[in-house]
Amino acid sequence: MSRRVNRIPVVLDTGNIKELSQEDIKMILRAADMCIMKAGRNMLAKILKGSKDKKVLELKLDECPAYGYYHDLKLADIMHYIDWMIDEDYLRIEYEGRLPLLVFSDEGWxxxxxxxxxxxxxxxxxxxxxxxxxxxxxxxxxxxxxxxxxxxxxxxxxxxxxxxxxxxxxxxxxxxxxxxxxxxxxxxxxxx
Incomplete structure (x- = not known):
């Protein structure tokens, strides 16, 4: 008998984001490439923010060309952008066990x-x-x-x-x- 895995739920919140520029889309996808099937929305937001978080530095995610792209925004605002990207099907969420991880959609890839x-x-x-x-x-x-x-x-x-x-x-x-x-x-x- 298999055990049921309690997945961590993902609730998207695009805030008031209606559209992103092509440059924003490219940079979010560029940063997301470092997270595909390894991390989720929070880690992607930290890369885009330019966080000095121990895990970001340990995984050398600060070497990503999009690292710090949104250095002037709050993490919550960056999350709205990421959620918009998921909502618009540039990125998707897939589960590895109970953890929600990012993957590219065909268009995002x-x-x-x-x-x-x-x-x-x-x-x-x-x-x-x-x-x-x-x-x-x-x-x-x-x-x-x-x-x-x-x-x-x-x-x-x-x-x-x-x-x-x-x-x-x-x-x-x-x-x-x-x-x-x-x-x-x-x-x-x-x-x-």
Missing amino acids: AIEKETFAQELYQQFCLDVKENNPRVIHKLIKVNRKVILRILDIIEEEGNKEFISCLEAYKKIETKRIGRRIIEVEKTIKDKV
Whole structure:
């Protein structure tokens, strides 16, 4: 006989929030990426506030690009924004046992995937300019769909200066991603 799990109830309160800007949506999703299936609304609010909470610092959540984005707001106001994001189906709540954890909706993931890919692409550009492929070592821990989007952006740009970084990256990646890198390199070389 299984025991019934008493889930912690979630009550959403959007306050008087009617709409958020695209920039606000992107930044909340960017911070939420650090919480997906690991934390809930309260931790997300602390990241966006720029909290010095022991758990935030211990988990290195202060390294998130959206850390402190709402530093001038109260936590309660930030919670209204987060609840609006859930209410508008950019984020969802799923339970792990009794704990409510955040997950992306399909729309939320599509926005975050593009935001994160653009962020990493900019780092890639800087690495190419400095001839120092640092970002490729970060990519090992990145979602494959984000990596494929970065490769699409590089292919669209068609900048031949990326080829040396792509060569270095291909050596440390999986065969599947390696095949995509070869396709991107070929497209870039064909444009020249």
